Amino acid sequence: MNDxxxxxxxxxLARPAVAAVLAALNPKDEExxxxxxxxxxxxxxxxxxxxxxxxxxxxxxxxxxxxxxxxKAVPTGLEHGTVTLVRDGASFEVTxxxxxxxxxxxxxxxxxxxxxxEDALRRDFTINALGLDRHGGLHDYGExxxxxxxxxxxxxxxxxxxxxxxxLRILRFFRFHARYxxxxxxxxxxxxxILGRAGLEGLSRERVRxxxxxxxxxxxxxxxxxxxxxxxxxxxxxxGVPYLSRFAATVGGDAEAGREAQLCPTFRLAALAxxxxxxxxxxxxxxxxxxxxxxxxxxxxxxxxxxxxxxxxPTIATLRRLxxxxxxxxxxxxxxxxxxxxxxxRGEEAQALIADLDRTPPFLPSGxxxxxxxxxxxxxxxxxxxxxxxxxxxxxxxxxxVEQAAFVYRAISALAG
Numbered sequence: 001m002n003d004x005x006x007x008x009x010x011x012x013l014a015r016p017a018v019a020a021v022l023a024a025l026n027p028k029d030e031e032x033x034x035x036x037x038x039x040x041x042x043x044x045x046x047x048x049x050x051x052x053x054x055x056x057x058x059x060x061x062x063x064x065x066x067x068x069x070x071x072k073a074v075p076t077g078l079e080h081g082t083v084t085l086v087r088d089g090a091s092f093e094v095t096x097x098x099x100x101x102x103x104x105x106x107x108x109x110x111x112x113x114x115x116x117x118e119d120a121l122r123r124d125f126t127i128n129a130l131g132l133d134r135h136g137g138l139h140d141y142g143e144x145x146x147x148x149x150x151x152x153x154x155x156x157x158x159x160x161x162x163x164x165x166x167x168l169r170i171l172r173f174f175r176f177h178a179r180y181x182x183x184x185x186x187x188x189x190x191x192x193x194i195l196g197r198a199g200l201e202g203l204s205r206e207r208v209r210x211x212x213x214x215x216x217x218x219x220x221x222x223x224x225x226x227x228x229x230x231x232x233x234x235x236x237x238x239x240g241v242p243y244l245s246r247f248a249a250t251v252g253g254d255a256e257a258g259r260e261a262q263l264c265p266t267f268r269l270a271a272l273a274x275x276x277x278x279x280x281x282x283x284x285x286x287x288x289x290x291x292x293x294x295x296x297x298x299x300x301x302x303x304x305x306x307x308x309x310x311x312x313x314p315t316i317a318t319l320r321r322l323x324x325x326x327x328x329x330x331x332x333x334x335x336x337x338x339x340x341x342x343x344x345x346r347g348e349e350a351q352a353l354i355a356d357l358d359r360t361p362p363f364l365p366s367g368x369x370x371x372x373x374x375x376x377x378x379x380x381x382x383x384x385x386x387x388x389x390x391x392x393x394x395x396x397x398x399x400x401x402v403e404q405a406a407f408v409y410r411a412i413s414a415l416a417g
Contacts, residue, residue, distance in 0.1 A: 005043050009136050012042055017090040018051065022134040024069035024085075025094065030057040032094065033116065033139065036123070039130040043148055044180070053094045054131065056114045059083050062094050081112055098122065100165065117141045124162055124169050125176060126154050151182035159192030167199030171211035174228055178218035185227050194231050201236075209287040212237060213265035216272065222248045225272065238273045239286040247272040249340035266293050267333055270300040271340070275308070277301045299326040303334025308341070313349050316356045320393045328357055361399035363389050365408045373412055380415065387411035 012018060018034075025032035032055040038048045055062060062083045063073040071085040081096030097119040098110040113119065120129040120141040127148045131139035138145070142156045153176045155162040155169070163169050170193045177185050184190075200208070215224060226244060228234040234242055250271040266289075274280055280298040283289060289297065306322055307314055323331045332354045338345040365388060370381045388411040392404060 004045070006136070008042055008045060009132065009138075012048065013132075013134065013136055017088065020069070020087075021053070021071075021085060021090075021092050024071065025053065025055055025057065025062065025065055026134055027065065030055060030061065030065075031116075031133070032057070033134075034132040035120070035130070036128050039132045039138070040127050040144075040148065040180075042132070043130070043145075051092055053092055054097055054116065054119055055094055056097055058096055058112060062096070066094075080110055121156055122165075123156060124166075124172060126156055127176075127180065129156055148180075151180060152186060153177045153181045153189065154186050155189050155192065159189045160195060163192050163196040163199070167196060168203055168207055168211060170196060170200060170233065171208065171215065174224045174233075175211055175215040175218060177227075178215050178220040178224035181220060185224070190227070190231060193233065197231075197233055197236070200233075205286065205288040208237060209289065212287065213269065216268040217263060217265050221268070222251050237286070239282050240273060240279060242272050243275070244272075246337060246340045250337060264296075266296045267300070269293075270297050270333065271337055274301045274304065276305055296330070299330035300333045300337070302326045303330045304337060307331075307334050307338060307345075313345060314353070316353060317393055319353060319357050320360055320397060321390070323357060323360070324363075324389060324393070328360070331357060360397050363392060363397075364401050364404050369405065369408060370412070373408065375412060384408065384411045384415060387414065 013022070022032060022034075032053050034051060035054045036052050038051045041048045057065065059075070059078050059081050062085075063075070066073045066083065066085040069087075071087045074084040074086065076082050076084045076093070077095075081098055083094050085092045085094055096112045097114055097116060099113050099115075099118050100110055100122055116131060116139060120131060120139070123129045123142075125147075126142040126144040128144070129140070129142040130144045130148075131141075133139065143154075147154050153173060155173070173189050173193055174185070215221060218224065225234065225242070225247060229242055229244055247268070251268060269283065270280075273283060274297060277298060280294065280301040283297060284294045303322065303326060319331050319335075335345065335350040335354055339347045339350045365385065367381045367385065370384045371377060375381055375384055385408075388404075388407040391410065392398070392407045395407070398404065
């Protein structure tokens with residue numbers, strides 16, 4: 001560990017919230033350490049999110065110690081020894097040291113213990129088995145420091161055994177490699193993932209979705225997804241053939257069009273696995289997408305269906321009409337994906353079209369305005385607005401309430417005739 005890492009650790013331990021919880025949970029007869037991701041990210045000089053703690057104290061003792069120090073103690077997982085302590089807006093997940101008694105590939109029965117090494121070695125990867133005590137001492141039971149320095153993701157012990165304990169670790173292997181690894185995946189880990197791939201079928205689709213969406217936005221997503229596809233691990237997850245070249249071109253390309261959208265996990269899922277509406281329906285079933293996730297993926301699919309296979313680039317009027325139906329964000333996403341499909345659309349064309357679409361002013365007239373013109377409530381109100389909006393788009397989308405109101409009057413006259 002270099003001097004810079006030592007200083008970062010000292011500064012982190014001196015944070016009032018961290019110092020306070022470690023003081024509360026390290027009485028004379030117990031010990032509590034920071035574990036896992038917080039230690040890993042400190043050493044990598046990356047932002048630290050959640051701070052997880054491992055303790056020799058049993059859950060009820062953790063609750064007693066926490067409450068004595070003014071924390072609210074939430075029994076978030078007592079059967080697995082986990083208590084969440086909350087005070088002054090800061091929360092810490094505290095888990096009693098454990099050892100696995102029985103596993104079925106999805107969940108484990110555990111027994112509580114007092115051995116930090118035994119607890120660390122039941123974890124998934126060496127870089128997640130690091131511990132940090134309140135005095136700044138680093139504890140490494142699985143060569144995690146060496147692997148962290150080499151940016152290498154390795155399972156602790158026998159990879160096949162770690163995977164049999166929880167088959168979700170197959171996806172975590174690729175996600176952590178995409179986030180922290182360099183080069184190709186660890187060969188032994190990759191071989192074990194292939195060997196254990198049938199176990200993925202027994203996982204809840206919600207867990208699979210969560211891991212996959214995190215993987216897709218990791219810095220090394222292209223390499224990890226490609227490795228999964230070559231290993232035969234990707235198609236069973238998404239239920240279809242992946243668009244690897246389009247995904248690689250979209251995620252790793254230089255085009256600035258839609259750059260913000262490209263960081264969205266559902267956009268990346270669409271880039272990888274969607275061409276038509278049926279693909280969105282399949283993904284909703286395979287991955288148990290939330291309503292919001294499915295809505296976005298389905299709208300991107302609609303954009304691709306509407307815009308793909310054209311002999312000439314779409315006009316801005318075409319895009320505006322489509323945006324009125326499925327949303328400008330989905331149209332922009334579709335254009336970005338078309339730039340990544342061979343021969344569909346040049347990047348500079350997509351950028352110009354997206355910029356024009358972004359400059360489209362809002363259409364201000366509403367149903368209330370139509371009613372105020374004397375149109376009776378009912379289906380005709382919607383037809384008037386649709387006709388007015390269509391004429392407004394064809395006229396170049398002028399801004400201003402007065403100018404836009406004229407399209408409503410014309411639509412009413414046209415429909416009356």
